[in-house]
Amino acid sequence: MGATCPSDNTQATDQGSFWGNGAGWDAHKVGWTIAGACAIVTVLISTITVLLHCRNYTNRREQRQIIRILYxxxxxxxxxxxxxxxFRSYTYYSLAEVAYEAVTISAFLLLLIEYVAATAVGHSAENAIQRKDKRNLPIPFCCWRYRPTKPYFMYTxxxxxMQYVVLRPIVSITGIVCQVYGVLCESVGFGINAIHFANIYxxxxxxxxxxxxxxxLLLFYGLVRQELEGRRPLAKFLAIKLIVMATFYQSFIFDALEGRVIKPSKFWTATNIADGLNALTICVEMVFFSMFMWWAYSPNEYTVAxxxxxxxxxxxxxxxxxxxxxLEIFGSLRFFxxxxxxxxxxHSSAMREDGQPSMNFGQAFGVGPVYGNKLPLDIANRSTMQLAVDMRPSYEEDIRLAPYHYGSPTHKRGQSRDSSLPPEHYGYAQ
Structure with a gap:
């Protein structure tokens, strides 16, 4: 290999101690102070938010994902x-940092699935999407159409x-090993010499x-956005996506300024300064993102008086x-x-994995007959007129039924609900 990787660091020793170099406040110490103060504030805000969720842990399936996101x-x-x-070990820290991004994105998908499942009979996201008709894929593949009722849709x-939660840690670990042996070379960028080093790959x-x-994630969000009304899904998504976008694009900007606007100093190379500015900016931004997440993932949603x-x-x-x-990863692998x-x-959407026929829109939401002409026992003995009222089919694929509430007054005209029977007896979502 003819190319050599330039060092990110200078030969001169940096200021090793915050207090050990006199009373002067240079730019490095000011940045050090700001970064530390912002990190402390972020930790305090996020800790309070997490503890409020922990003390009102009333929905395990949803809140375990929310707490992961709040981290x-x-x-x-x-x-x-x-x-x-x-800063001389910046690469190791940055590779470890971005690995948690994969956990957050995966947790958000599972949270969306729980939100959607809560609107369907049997607390099943698969049941919830049975009403969805064939539609176009999001940009840039909008020329192709997909059918969400197919068995493979949810697994796909x-x-x-969740493949990202597998690959991203592997990429980070590989990058750390390559950095140790001097073959990663992030400072080369994406020029012609980059093909000789591991970073570009x-x-x-x-x-x-x-x-x-x-x-x-966007495909699933676009499919079920109507079911997510009232849960502030866009705010929840932006709380994650803006962090990902901010950290990526500002890193790109600082790298572009490196060697042009950003010049080296006695202790810092241009790469050190660009990396330091990126790290300092992230510390400041996380204060605001932690407050945004407190609002987007409010513990009040789970507080029971x-x-x-x-x-x-x-x-x-x-x-x-x-x-x-x-379980989710291996479940998908087993399906494939x-x-x-x-x-x-x-291969067929006509049958479910339990051997029963798939439900249509009305069946999934408790307003239509289940399994063709075979009716559940709780409605088999109703009158023909009452069945016409209780089980009227839906022919509109895109309409949305609001989640039922346990406190709904009646299920039959002129007849009060029997409180001794479970909610699902009347087609209520769980």
């Missing part, structure tokens, strides 16, 4: 502070997003992986126990394995 600003702030403080969406893998993950406060330990354990990720084997339930 994003403090993790970014703390790691960015250390990457500023120990999950895998499209790892960046290409990461770009394809995150693009696929975000596309899958008069209910006893929950222990914080179970929620904290749930948030760092990623077994649900493992069965798909390649030609298993009938994986």
């Amino acid at each position: 994003m600003p403090p993790i970014y702030a703390v790691i960015s502070f250390f990457s500023y403080r120990f 969406v999950k895998w499209a997003v 790892l960046e290409a893998i990461d770009f394809v992986s995150i693009t696929l993950a975000l596309y899958g 008069g209910a006893k406060k929950t222990s914080i330990w179970r929620p904290l354990w749930d948030s760092i126990n990623y077994w649900d990720f493992v 394995f069965n798909y390649m084997r030609g298993k009938p339930s994986t």
Whole structure:
């Protein structure tokens, strides 16, 4: 290999101690102070938000994903502070930092699935999308159409997003190893000499992986956005997406200014300064993002008046126990394995994996007969007129039924609901 990787660091030793170089305040110390103060504020805000969720842990499936998302600003702030403080090891910190982005994106998808499932009978996202008709893919593949009722749809969406939680840590670990052996060479950029080093190939893998993950997330969000009304899904999505976009684009801008506007100093190379400015900016931004997340993922949504406060330990354990990720990933892999084997339930939307026919729009939301002419026992003995009222079919694929509330007054005209029967008896969403 003829090309050599230029060092990111100077030979001169930097200021090793905050207090050990006199009373003067140079730019490095000012930045050090700002980064540390912002990191502390971010940690405090996020800690309060997480603890409020932990003390009102009334929906485990949703809140375990929310807590994972709330970890994003403090993790970014703390790691960015250390990457500023120990700027000679910036690459190691930045690779570790971006790995958590994959966890956050995957947690957000699972949160959306829980929101959608809450609007359907049986708490099933698959049931919720049974009403969806064939439609175009999002840009840039809008010339192709897809049918969300196909068995493979949900598995494909999950895998499209969650492959990132597998590949991104692998890319980060590989990058750290390459940095140790001096073959990563981020400072070369994407010029002709970049093909001799590992960074360009790892960046290409990461770009394809995150693009696929975000596309899958946008596809699912566009499909179910009507079911998400009232849950502030756009604010929740932006709280994550803006962090990803801000960190990516500002890093690109600082790299572009390197060697042109950004000049080296005695202790810092131009690369050090660009990396330091990026880390300092992230620390400042995370203060605002942590406040935005407090609002977007408000603990008030799960506060039950008069209910006893929950222990914080179970929620904290749930948030760092990623077994649900493992189950989702291997569940999708098993489905695709069965798909390649030609298993009938994986190729046809007419039958579900449990051997029963798939439900249409009305059936999925409890307003139509289930399984063709075979009616559930709880409605088999009703009169013909009453069945016409209770089970009127829907012919409009795009309309949305608002989630039912347990306190709805009646299910039959002129007849009060029997409180001794469960909500699902009357077609109420769980």
